Structures are given as C-alpha cells and as structure tokens.
Amino acid sequence: MPLTIDRIHSNECIIGIIGMGYVGFPLALTFVEAGFPVIGFDIDQKKVEAISKGESYFKHIPESRSREVFSKKLLSATSSYEEISKCDAVIICVPTPLDHHLEPDLQYIIQTAEAIAPYLAPNTLVSLESTTWPGTTEEVLLPLLEAKSQRRIGKDLYLCFSPEREDPGNKKYGTKTIPKLVGGVDEESLSLAVALYSKAVLHVVPVSTTRVAELAKLFENIFRSVNIALVNELKLICDPMNIDVFEVIRAAGTKPFGFMPFWPGPGLGGHCIPIDPFYLTWKAKEYGISTRFIELAGEINRSMPKYVVSKVQDCLNYYSKSLKGSRILILGLSYKSDIDDMRESPSLELIHLLEKKGAICDYHDPLVPEIGLSREYNDLAGRISQPLSSNYDCFLLATAHSSFSKDEIMSYAVPIVDTRNFLPKQRLVFTA
Template identity: 55%
Template sequence: MKIAIIGLGYVGLPLGLRFAEAGVPVLGLDIDPVKVEMLNKGRSYIKTIESDRVRSACDSGNFEASSEFSRVSEVEAVLICVPTPLSKYREPDISYVLDSGRKIAPYLVTDDRPKLVVLESTTYPGTTDTDLREVLEQGSGLKAGEGFHLAFSPEREDPGRKDHSVRTIPKVMGGYTEACLKRCVELYSKAIDAVHPVTSCRLAEATKLTENIFRAVNIALVNELKVVYHEMGIDVWDVIDAAATKPFGYMPFYPGPGLGGHCIPIDPFYLTWKAREYGQHTRFIELAGEINTRMPEYVINRVMEALNNEGKALKGSKVLILGLAYKPNVDDDRESPSYVLMELLEERGASVDYHDPFVPEIKLTREHAQFAGRKSLDIGEGPEPAIIGYDLVLLATNHAAYKELDFSTLNCPLVDTRNWIVRRPARYYKA
C-alpha cells in the first residue's frame, strides 16, 4: 500500500514519517515548494522533528515530497492534514479542507480497489460526511462508500512531547460506512499501536472537539481563579499544587497569559458555531472562551502595575517578552498569546522586543503579519541573561532554558505569567 498525506506541517509530517518507518510508502503533498525541497533533501523545518528521521525515511525509499496533486492517482489512500482556522468573524474556515478535496477528486477514479480518503483536520461534526463528501463526489463522479471510501480520524499531535508519540497515542476513527471504517482500521493498524473505531464520522469529529473543549474550559476556570485569588492575596499556583495532592476527583490545570496553538483557542468555536444550526446555545463553552480571551488584557494590567510602582508609564517604556512559542520547548508559534501581548503593549505606546531560543525570527502569519521579520534578542549564553536598557521583562512562555537562568540581579521588574522563574529579581510579579 502507498499513501499520500496532504499538508506536511506539525500534524502531517510526523504522521508521514511514522507510516514510512512502518514500511508504508508515503507521498507527502504540500503547496509550499520550499518545504517540499527541504524534505526531499532530508532536512526538517520543524525543530522537534530531527532531520535524521527525514533523511532516513527518504533513504529507505518510503518517503517523498511533492507539490503535484495529480500523483494521488498513484496511491491507495489519502490523508488530509490541513489547517482549519477561524475567520475574522470567529467562524469555521474549512476552505483548506475543501480545496484539498477539489484537488484530489479527479484522481480518485480507479479500476482497482476504491481509494480511501481520511480527514484528520479538526472540524465540526458533519464536515466529513457532508461538506467534504459532496466535494469529492462532485469532482470525481463517484459515490462515497462505493467508488471511494471516506473516514475521519482526528489528529492527536502534541509537538514536543517525549512521553507519547504518533505511534503510541490511540487513534480514534469513524467511517462513512462500515466498509469505509474497515479500510481505515486496516490502514492505521499498519503504523499505530492501538486504534479505536467508532460508529460514525460525526462521533469521531465530536470526540476531538470534546477533548479540546475539556482543556479550554478547565484552563478558563484556573484563569478566573487566578484573578480572584490574586485580589485575596492568595497564590493560585500554590493552591493548585496543594489540590493536586488529592489522588482522586481532581486534575491540575495551570493558568497562563492566554491560549495558544492550533487547537484549544479555535476548536471550541467550531462546536458553538455548529450548535446554533440546531438551535442550541453553548453558553458554558462561550463563557470559557471569553475568560481565556481576556487573559492578555489582565497581563497588561499587571505590567502597568509593575511599571507604576517604578514611577513609569507603559507609554514610552521598553519591554522584553521572553518566549514567543505558544508552549515550552518548541518552535510552534501558532495562535501564540505572545503576539497578542505584543500588539496590546505597542498599541499603548510601549517599545517591544522578544527573545525565544526556538524562534530566531518571526515568520509571516495570517493574523500578525506586522511582526514578520523581527528577530529574537541575543541575551547571551551565560547563567545571567544580558538584559540591559529595558524597563520591564515579561515572561510569556515557560521554556526550560529560562528556568536555568539567574534573574536575581535584573535591574527592572519581571512579570511572570507561568510561575516559572526560580532565581527571581527583587521586583518580581506574577500575572
């Protein structure tokens, strides 16, 4: 069996490498010619994926990248791993999914066994068996479940994790028909240790949304508690650590400066949007979204308090943000709250630089194009960071490297949104 994977980003690339390592020939498809060229030379553009893995997969003959979607005619299965962002009106944007469907539809026709199409991108229930199915049927002239097989199997990728991998994370999957599901189970069982079939595409789609809504709601809860407890003079991180000693009935979640990544800030709104079609209002989920969205504003208020204590205004101050990635020890900056913090600070007249050992330069993004080209500040490699001439330092991402640094001699306030700094300066604030 040879398969194609559309979208060679944080989801598609590790998935493709896993299949290649399991002996399944993989054709990686991406519209970015730079990515295609790098991968075919055995080089990775994602820091958490070693170039040695890419090179080994290419050398084995089991992995090749291309921009030619017509080559779908060569494969037996196509896995779609493309972005599903929100529009500027916070409505689902499945255009990348549908465009992928249109590109591959003409090449689904085969005299052999029907091809399998699997959507992995997170989306609302009904996308696979309605929106994507219609595009594929119209473009191919085939009927889903007969001329081609169709399924949904949500990605569960978490960049940077060492305790779990694509191979070991159980794979949920639902098919348009029983035959579609059988093909999907057959395919993923070649590369994944455990698969979990469910009765429909919509159930599988709802499973992925539920996983991320669970996290979003619980993060919103501790974010709200952080604000409340601060006013009471109570440290929310100490509260969480104490509560976590209970061996049942409690699971620790931690506050932060806002949500980041391509899942948790976005996925809940896919369900709230779809629920309105059924006359349902997801008030609990929407409230959690409001709380999490307000966190950057809360951080800015703490920054202003810290500067006020220095007799300074935010306008005209120089601020250094530590951490641009949305989570620690990766180069993934998708939906990072650090960008929102930068915007809010500059709107209020501050001058902002950033440092991130994993993001040396800001690439062009859809939402924050104005920051493209900015480079990470050099703070040296010694135990004491070389931070001179700033009125305030704001820690936004809890990279391991920052925990090792000695900030005790820092001559300006430090606002820590992650309770991360160990060797703290005299003017230390949590936010």
C-alpha cells in the first residue's frame, strides 16, 4: 500500500530504523511512544537481543523507558535486511567517521544503501540522518538507491535528509523536543517526511533542499568547534600569565548580550564536533576554497591532549618524579560527564600519549566498567575500571561525572591534574 500522509496521520505505516546506536535507539523509542510500529536493524546481535528483551544498553536511557516501550509490543529488532520489505519508511542512522587523512568515510552509508535497496517496497520513504557533507543525499545516496532498487526517486521512492541532533545525557532536550530539520529531494518527499517526523517530534522545520539541511548540521557543530578552540587557546594564554581562564569566562559571561560561554577541556570528544567540521573542509576543496578558520580550530582542539600530558609532567616534576614509570589514574573515560559514550573521547588519546612516554595508566569510571571495541583504540579494549586508591602518583581528571565525590578524590592525598575546573584549588590540585 503506498505511503500517504493520511496513512501517516493514522499511524498505519511501519518504520524501519537502521543503526540502533546513540541516534537510532532513542529515535525508535520516540516513534513507538507516538504509536508507530518500528523495526530496528543492527549488525550488533547484542543490541538486537537487548531490544528484543526490552532492555536499554545506554546508561542515559532508563531501563524503565525501554520496558514501557517494549510493553506496547510495537518495537522489534533484527539483523536481517529482508525485513526492510515490510517498512513504509526507512531511516538511516549509521556512523560517518573520518579516515586517517581526516577525509569523509561514507562506507557505512554506501554499504547500507546497497544492502537495503533490493528490499525497498514501492513508494517507501528513505530518510538519511547521518551527518555528512552537503550533496551526499542527492549525489551519493540517490543514485545508489535507484541503481540497486530499480526504482525512481520521486516516482516510486521518496528521499530526504533530516540530521540527527542527539545530545546524550541532556536532561532538558531529547529526541521529541529537539527541533527537527528536514530537507527533501522533491516536494512529495518533503511533505511525507515532515508529516512523519511531526508525529513524533514536537517541532519540525522544513528547509528548501537536502543540501541546506546537510550544511546546517555541519555549521551547528563547526560553530561549537571554533568557539571551543578559542577558549582552549585562551587557556594556553592564561596559563603563563597565571590567570584563571574559568574565572575569565565567568566574568565575560556576565554580559547579557553578544557573548556565549564555552569551556576549555582536555580535547574534543563525541561523534560530532571532532569530526563534522572536516566534512565541510573536504567538500570546500572541490570548489577551490580553503577553510583556514575551521582547520585551525581543528588543529588547536586536537593538540589539547598533548598540552594536558605536559601538565601531568609538570605536576610530577614538582614532586620530583618522572613521567616514565609513574602510575596515572585517569578519572572519567567518557567524552563528557554523566554518560557512557566513549566515542572520540580525549581520555583514550591521553592513555595512548601517556603510555608512549612510559607511564602506567589505569582509569576510573563508574559509567564505563570496561573499555569496548572502537575504531581507533582497539588495543585498549578489555581494560577494566579501577577503584580510587592512594597507589597512584597522579590522578588526571578528564571527565567530571556528577557521581564523583570531590572529598573522596582529595582524601587520597594524590596530586591531581584537573582539566575540568571540577576540584577546589588546593595545594595538590594542578589545573590543565
């Protein structure tokens, strides 16, 4: 039966979501809560099994929510793409990493398109949510789907781009309340996509083209990357001047207009800010444009872990210890506080850099009991979170979880390098 706006309004369509990660899983829960049957697709059998039992595998998504959704009997999961044939709408939420040359790697989008295309039923709506360079939907995804499905976009298939805006752990905004951008390759695709997302998301914002939606997502994260680089550079300036950069930012933040505070840290983490800007710098080269501002921000942010390592060395030197052979406990492995997301976490890079210099590194993170597999740091997989103890030469606080007890951390009388302005300024605390 063709997908129509009337069928969407009456919740008669089945939604397939490919990729049950930090984007796809909460999106699936949100659509089920709106009354739609959803089939989740993932190559990770552990996620498929967890969904089939009504379990949450993310700490920031309560088990109670997963079980309540499971009780509606509208959510199923599979690793077989044959189930795509049952879907009226297919939403693609797969990773878009960078390769070792900081260039876009679209292999997961391409592999997904090739895998699902033979099973797409007539008049299916396909929506891409993966962050990518402007033009991907029309230049890469569209021809792939048409070639592999033997169908035509605008005739018996519909296509749109609607960038994910997930912020794991954000207690104020979630999938339902974050405004949703949507751009279609034609008017029918746009109208169907707006109707579909409007059933689950409170505010849907249509834009004129898929390219506008693609670039808007990149710009959002480039804005953050550039401003974080600015405060990171400010931190480097404040250090030799013996000025507290956090006090400076708080002071500037008293201005009620024209200023937005950003905070320095040990480096960038998460899938978005460290990666997304380079999707635009790569595409800009096609037009002969050099994005020096964006690339400089990336260089500054990528250099921060090395700066932090130098501060660890300074801390140990103060106590007449060498970095080589010293035992370092990194506090916080996830890329930001109160979540278990390790994607692009600077803590992982800090372990690598410190161990290259001969340090012996452990980590302590109640939200990450064990390091799993990752694209860049598979050699760290299997390491276990260690308890706080006085058997270390230095604590390196990289992520400020709210569950961390300041008094307990200080009680071990171990020198601490604090990258998050988390601890009170005392004799043992070195800022970085």
